[in-house]
Amino acid sequence: MGSPERQNVEIRRLADCTFRQAVELWNLGFAGYYSDMSTTMEKFVPRLGRESIRPDLSIAVFVDGEPAGFVLVALKTVEGVGIAWNGGTGVSPNHRGKGLAKLLMREAIQAMRESGAATGLLEVVQKNAGAIAAYESSGFRICDGLIGAKRTGAFTVNDLPGGVSDDYRIGRMKPNQLAKLSFFRHETAWSAAWYNQKEAEGIVVTDKEDAVGAYALVRKSYADSGKLQGITLYQCAADRSRTDALPMLHAALAAAFAPFGEDCTRVTDNLSMADPAISEWLEAAGFEKVYTQHLMIVQLN
Known part of the structure; x- marks a missing residue:
């Protein structure tokens, strides 16, 4: 020592x-x-x-x-x-x-x-x-960048980069089901890991052939009155092998923060910045950067 x-x-x-x-x-x-x-x-x-x-x-x-x-x-x-x-x-x-x-x-x-x-x-x-x-x-070695961003207030569809496409369907999966997707990001921050967010909601974007091309992991919080108070986005990624990866990613982000008309606080929690399109979407949608971190990993065996 x-x-x-x-x-x-x-x-x-x-x-x-x-x-x-x-x-x-x-x-x-x-x-x-x-x-x-x-x-x-x-x-x-x-x-x-x-x-x-x-x-x-x-x-x-x-x-x-x-x-x-x-x-x-x-x-x-x-x-x-x-x-x-x-x-x-x-x-x-x-x-x-x-x-x-x-x-x-x-x-x-x-x-x-x-x-x-x-x-x-x-x-x-x-x-x-x-x-x-x-x-x-x-x-330990740096393997990813992470962002915490925040937006307060209601959206309109016009605020959403890429808008809302009618070409895709939005479905739901449990967090452990998301982890089975071939393009799922397993290297994530502790707070954003699916196994630490088992009560969160998994969102999937599918095409007309029911193939999943993007996903998001979110958690919503409500007041005692039932009013939506906040939405936290932990993960979002698209299958980069697809030619329509970008619009599918946009669809996942839009679904994650819906319903747009709700006046609530929307945040990201240690969200991966591996795909620059995510940071670009957040900025264009009016999110303010609160913090940036590195994700660092070490192999122990």
Whole structure:
């Protein structure tokens, strides 16, 4: 193990820390971050279960007995294959720039391997060069760009790039059914993965021969009154082998954010930017970019 400039460094698993220490690690680690990431005990504990965080695999570092840094590690088995996720990495301001992030990542990779996971993934803000370097030092590689975008208010058909085509039909599938499509994107952000959005709605676009040419994965939220409050788009892709891939993609995006007349908030959550046509459609439709991230992946075996 390397020796960053520090003394009395103790590495623990999060399972060996108190809840108070875990919350303190989180808040110190994200102090001064790009957005307010502070949490409380009441918010942090449910987060562990909601995001499948494993305290026995997650890493905590203490320097001279004080909380100094952490990596949260989540684990899921999907169709017999283990997938690990870095659910957050942070280093206290007093200990940044001393090599702790790289040490934490080496320990986290070891924990992921111990779990039997075949793949590890994470998302990182694109302008966070220091974090990207630490992740790359442990074997992670950038494989995609991700976008969070937002639009508030009703649509009209004229607002939709490409309009609404009568050449295609819109159908529904469960998220696990979408994953069987030959052109389904399996390399996705943790929050956008089908196995973490089993209650979401799968939308498919079919041609006149009932061949599926595009899909979307969305979740809708409603007020107690039943009014539509929001639509979140997690995934959208078209079969690029088709000559009509672009209009099919447009049809999937339009279906994802319908009904257009509803005055609600429409957002994307870590949506893949692998197809530039998606970002172009969002911009033309009046969505504002909220954030961009990298999706990074490491092969563990």
